[in-house]
Amino acid sequence: MRKKKLLLNLVLGIIICIILIPCAVLLFSSIYGDSSDKAEIYYTTANYDLKAQKTTIADDISREEAAMQLLNSMKEPSPKDGMVTVVPDDLEFLSVQIEDTTARVNISGSYFEMKNSQEVLCRSALVWTLTSLDFVEHVELSVEGVPLRNEEGDLVGPMDRQNVLLNPEISSDATEYAILKLYFANGDGTDLVVEDRVVEVSANQAREKTIMEQLIAGPLENGSFATIPADTKLRDITTTSDGICYVNLSQEFLTKPSNVNEILTIYSVVNSLCELDQIDRVQFLIEGEKVENFRGRSDFGTPYTAVESLKTVMVDKIS
Numbered sequence: 001m002r003k004k005k006l007l008l009n010l011v012l013g014i015i016i017c018i019i020l021i022p023c024a025v026l027l028f029s030s031i032y033g034d035s036s037d038k039a040e041i042y043y044t045t046a047n048y049d050l051k052a053q054k055t056t057i058a059d060d061i062s063r064e065e066a067a068m069q070l071l072n073s074m075k076e077p078s079p080k081d082g083m084v085t086v087v088p089d090d091l092e093f094l095s096v097q098i099e100d101t102t103a104r105v106n107i108s109g110s111y112f113e114m115k116n117s118q119e120v121l122c123r124s125a126l127v128w129t130l131t132s133l134d135f136v137e138h139v140e141l142s143v144e145g146v147p148l149r150n151e152e153g154d155l156v157g158p159m160d161r162q163n164v165l166l167n168p169e170i171s172s173d174a175t176e177y178a179i180l181k182l183y184f185a186n187g188d189g190t191d192l193v194v195e196d197r198v199v200e201v202s203a204n205q206a207r208e209k210t211i212m213e214q215l216i217a218g219p220l221e222n223g224s225f226a227t228i229p230a231d232t233k234l235r236d237i238t239t240t241s242d243g244i245c246y247v248n249l250s251q252e253f254l255t256k257p258s259n260v261n262e263i264l265t266i267y268s269v270v271n272s273l274c275e276l277d278q279i280d281r282v283q284f285l286i287e288g289e290k291v292e293n294f295r296g297r298s299d300f301g302t303p304y305t306a307v308e309s310l311k312t313v314m315v316d317k318i319s
Contacts, residue, residue, distance in 0.1 A: 037066075040132035041073055042125040043083035048117070049167045050125055051083055052132070063098040063135055071096065071105070074129055086121045088114060094144075101137035102158060103130045109144050112177040119177070120168055127164040146179060149198045153220055178207065182214055183271040184224040185260045191310050192268060195221050208237045208245055208279070211272050227268035229256035235288065243280035244303055245273050248288055254295065262295045267310060274306035281305050 037059050040052040055073060057066045071093045075085055092108040105126065114122060127139045138158035141148045148156040178201050183192040197220065201210045212234045218226035233250035240246070247269060258265060270282045281303035284294070294300045 037134065039066075039070055040129060041070065041078075042086070042128045043078045043080075044086045044121055044125070045083055048121065050086075050121065050128065052128075053078055053080060053083065057133070063133075064096050066133060067096045067098060067103050067105075067130060067136065068093060070129060070133065071126070074125065086118065086125045088118070088122075091122075098135065101135060102140060103133075103136045103138070104140045104142070105130070106142045106145060109179065111143050112179065123159075124164050124166065124168055127159045128161060128166060131161055143177070143179065143198060146196050146198050148177070150200050153197065153199060153214070153217065177201070178210070180211055180214060181272065181275045182211065182219070183227075183268045184215075184219040185227050185264045185268070187223050187225070189225070189260050189264065192264060192271060193224055195219055195224060206237065206239075207276055208239060208247075208273060209234065211276075212237055212247065212269070215269060215272055225260060227258070227260050227265045229253060229258055231256050235285075239276075239278055243278065245279045245282045246285055247273070247282060248285040251287055254286055254291070263310060266294065266304060267307060270304040271306045 037057045039055050039057050041055050042050045042052055045051055055070070057069060061069070075087045075089070075091075078084060088110065090108075090110045090113075092110070094106040094108060096106075097104045111119070111122075123141070126141070130136045130139050138160045140158050141156065150156055178199060180197045180199060182195045182197055184195060185191075186193045197214060199210065199214065201207065216228050216230065216232055216234065218228075218230070229252050231250075231252040233252065235248040235250060236246075237248065238246050266284075269284075273279050273282050282305075283290075283303040284300050291300045
């Protein structure tokens with residue numbers, strides 16, 4: 001009887017140990033163990049595939065600090081052989097804001113210096129890296145505070161793991177991004193206002209042509225107004241070695257009605273094109289020929305230079 005009692009106590013003791021030891025281990029781990037969250041950093045391989053490397057994020061920092069820590073870690077060398085970072089050394093992460101489940105990342109202008117293949121990999125890696133955090137589902141990018149737009153001028157908007165492929169096929173077309181400074185008319189038609197527009201452009205197309213196409217398309221921001229008749233066609237555009245840009249436009253530029261003064265139309269084009277380093281002056285052509293005046297009031301026979309303000313020009317030109 002006594003042996004049975006001892007045996008029963010032994011069995012009960014074993015059962016208690018089986019139950020209590022894991023609980024004790026879990027409690028100890030929660031108090032003294034590793035207080036960090038898991039995340040992933042995406043690198044590229046020799047085959048241009050994106051692969052994840054596990055990392056840890058301390059849980060005693062804010063969500064913005066966690067996201068910034070992860071982004072900066074992307075610039076560090078991979079601890080695994082055969083995997084390299086897709087973030088250029090000169091690319092800076094300026095700020096991160098977390099709103100609900102969206103991470104809004106502002107990055108430096110060197111983003112636009114990447115070639116197409118590198119930009120695609122870098123953007124994909126950014127999205128997949130940040131969405132490895134349990135509180136991030138979407139990523140929005142801006143460059144120097146300007147929201148990223150595609151070549152049609154539409155906002156790229158939120159990106160996630162559904163609309164950004166892990167290993168995207170890279171187009172053979174050489175494309176890049178650029179920030180264009182475009183000049184449009186203000187609300188009362190007395191001066192020009194600048195719109196910073198991020199566009200995806202072809203490396204094989206002259207930047208001057210892209211600027212003119214965007215000007216003809218008109219402004220995207222509220223309160224700004226188009227300065228060029230929408231039916232106008234760009235026949236050709238060429239910049240010579242002495243810094244003169246020859247803009248050859250269709251007859252509609254002269255004949256179609258415009259809602260703004262011709263001075264605004266002229267300097268909308270001139271100021272926008274002269275933002276490029278290689279352009280100092282702009283010469284207008286209509287159907288390949290110089291014309292003496294524009295709508296009967298402004299001399300078109302000589303090149304124009306950019307102006308800081310139209311106030312003096314408007315006083316001199318408007319009767």
